[in-house]
Structures are given as structure tokens and as C-alpha cells.
Amino acid sequence: GQQVMQIPQYQHVQEGEDFTTYCNSSTTLSNIQWYKQRPGGHPVFLIQLVKSGEVKKQKRLTFQFGEAKKNSSLHITATQTTDVGTYFCAGRNYGGSQGNLIFGKGTKLSVKP
Amino acid sequence: DGGITQSPKYLFRKEGQNVTLSCEQNLNHDAMYWYRQDPGQGLRLIYYSQIVNDFQKGDIAEGYSVSREKKESFPLTVTSAQKNPTAFYLCASSIDRTGHSPLHFGNGTRLTVT
Numbered sequence: 001g002q003q004v005m006q007i008p009q010y011q012h013v014q015e016g017e018d019f020t021t022y023c024n025s026s027t028t029l030s031n032i033q034w035y036k037q038r039p040g041g042h043p044v045f046l047i048q049l050v051k052s053g054e055v056k057k058q059k060r061l062t063f064q065f066g067e068a069k070k071n072s073s074l075h076i077t078a079t080q081t082t083d084v085g086t087y088f089c090a091g092r093n094y095g096g097s098q099g100n101l102i103f104g105k106g107t108k109l110s111v112k113p
Numbered sequence: 114d115g116g117i118t119q120s121p122k123y124l125f126r127k128e129g130q131n132v133t134l135s136c137e138q139n140l141n142h143d144a145m146y147w148y149r150q151d152p153g154q155g156l157r158l159i160y161y162s163q164i165v166n167d168f169q170k171g172d173i174a175e176g177y178s179v180s181r182e183k184k185e186s187f188p189l190t191v192t193s194a195q196k197n198p199t200a201f202y203l204c205a206s207s208i209d210r211t212g213h214s215p216l217h218f219g220n221g222t223r224l225t226v227t
Contacts, residue, residue, distance in 0.1 A: 009153070031213055042203060043156070045215035088155060092213070101216070103155035 004091045006104030014112050019076040021107035023089035030094045032065060032072045033101070038085040046074075079111050115140045119204050119219035126198075126226050134189045134222045136204035145187035146205040146216065149173060156203065162187055163210040191224065198226045 005024045013019050023032065031050045035043035047056055049065035049072060056063045062075045072091075076083055086106040093100050117138045126132045138145065144163050148156040158171030162181040176195025181187055191198045201223050205216040 004155075006155075033215060035216075042218040042221050043216070045217070048213070048215060050213075090156075101158075103157075105153065105155040 004089060004102045004104045006089055006107055008107055009105065010108050010110075012110045012112065013079050015081060016078050019079050019083070019109055021074050021087050021089075021109075023072045023091065023104050025070045025091050025102075027093060028069050029091040030069075032089055032091045034063060034072075034074055035088045035090065036085050037088065037106070041085075043088060076109075079109070081111050081113055084109060084111050117204055117206055117217055117219035119202075119222050121222060122220065124222055124224045126224070128226055129193045130226075131193060132191050132198075132224065132226075134191065134202055134204075134224070136187045136189065136219060137185055138187075138204075138206045138217075138219075139185060140206055140208070140217060141184070142206035142208050142217070143184070143210050144207045144214075145181065146207075147171075147177070147179065147187070147189045148203045148205065150201040150203060150221075159189065159202075191226075198224060200224060 003026050007022050033048045034046040037043045047063050052069050053067045054065040060077045064073045086108045088103050088106045090101045090103045120135045146161040147159040150156050157173050159177050160168055160171055160179040162168035165181050165184050168179050168181050178190045201221050203221045204219045207214040207216050
């Protein structure tokens with residue numbers, strides 16, 4: 001079945017350093033969503049990418065969707081302690097049912113002040 | 114404020130007992146979902162519902178049951194047939210049935226079965 005692989009599983013950075021997490025799908029995706037889950041919290045939607053090669057920015061966060069729509073990345077510039085949490089990507093197949101949103105296992109980010 | 118309410122936050126049960134987790138939303142969303150999250154794992158879909166009185170199995174439906182008698186409510190029953198029920202359960206909703214709208218999650222219920 002379809003898989004969405006996310007790397008790395010963990011990332012420890014010093015405050016001010018950059019951070020990137022990557023998602024790769026075994027199949028072409030119709031769209032990809034990104035979520036952030038703070039420690040002890042629930043996932044919160046960040047953004048959705050739909051178009052091939054799409055790039056979207058939210059302040060220090062940059063999201064990219066690959067040209068082949070099989071991979072995506074989230075890059076955080078100059079991390080802050082408020083960025084701590086687990087970042088999940090979730091991809092959907094073309095023609096997939098509404099339940100066909102496949103989550104990656106997440107990248108857990110810790111930031112040392 | 115609109116949102117999704119899951120109760121209780123923590124739940125403890127003895128092995129062999131069925132337990133029902135509550136999920137209520139006042140967002141007027143059509144679709145609702147149940148996910149299970151285990152440590153170091155992503156979210157795995159248990160059941161989802163696109164409309165009242167209709168629901169579909171997700172990837173790990175065995176040992177679980179749901180109902181959708183009202184648009185606002187989507188309770189999940191963890192039955193004694195679920196071999197490893199201890200987990201963090203997340204309910205979510207989305208505004209429509211197209212599959213392209215974001216998920217809004219509740220705060221979750223942490224179930225411990227001993």
C-alpha cells in the first residue's frame with residue numbers, strides 16, 4: 001500500500017540553527033498537508049500544498065512540494081524554542097477516498113536554548 | 114468558540130471491558146475521523162464518516178466500532194477484541210467531503226487498559 005516516509009525521526013538543534021524535515025511518497029500525491037503537534041498536545045494544521053513545485057512561506061517556515069508531487073519538505077529558518085514539537089506530513093492519493101490521508105511518522109524537533 | 118471536544122482526557126479500564134470515547138464538534142463539519150497514535154508513530158486511521166448514518170473502516174478498524182447518529186457526534190467504542198488498546202486516541206473533523214480540506218483535531222483521549 002501507499003507509504004509516506006518522513007525523515008529524520010528526531011532532530012536536535014541549537015536555537016538559531018535551521019531545521020528541515022523531508023517527506024517521500026511511493027506514489028504521486030494529489031496534495032500534501034503539514035501538521036505540528038506540541039508536546040502533550042494535538043496536531044494542528046499548518047498548510048496544504050497542491051501544485052507541482054509549489055512553495056509557500058509562513059514567516060520562518062518554508063514548505064515545498066516536489067515537481068513530481070512525490071516529495072515535500074518543511075524548512076524552519078533560525079529555530080526558536082517555540083518551534084519545539086513533532087511535525088507531520090500527510091499525503092493524499094489521486095482519486096483516493098476521503099479517508100486516504102496517509103500520515104508520515106513525524107519528525108520530533110527539540111531546540112536547545 | 115467552535116471546536117472539537119473529546120472526553121475524558123484520561124481513561125483507565127480493565128482488560129476485557131468495552132469503553133466508549135466521546136467526540137463532539139460544533140463546527141458544522143460534514144466529515145469526522147478517529148485516529149490512533151502510538152509513541153513514535155504517525156497517526157493511523159481507525160474509522161471515518163462523511164455523513165450522518167454512514168461510516169467507513171480505516172486501516173486499523175479491527176476491535177473498534179463507531180456510530181454517527183448526529184452530525185455533531187462520532188463516538189468510538191474500543192471493544193475487548195482490540196488486542197492492544199492502550200494508546201492516544203484523536204478525533205478530527207473536516208469541513209467537507211472532498212478530501213482536500215484540513216483536519217481539525219480534538220485534544221485527544223489517552224486510554225490505558227490493564
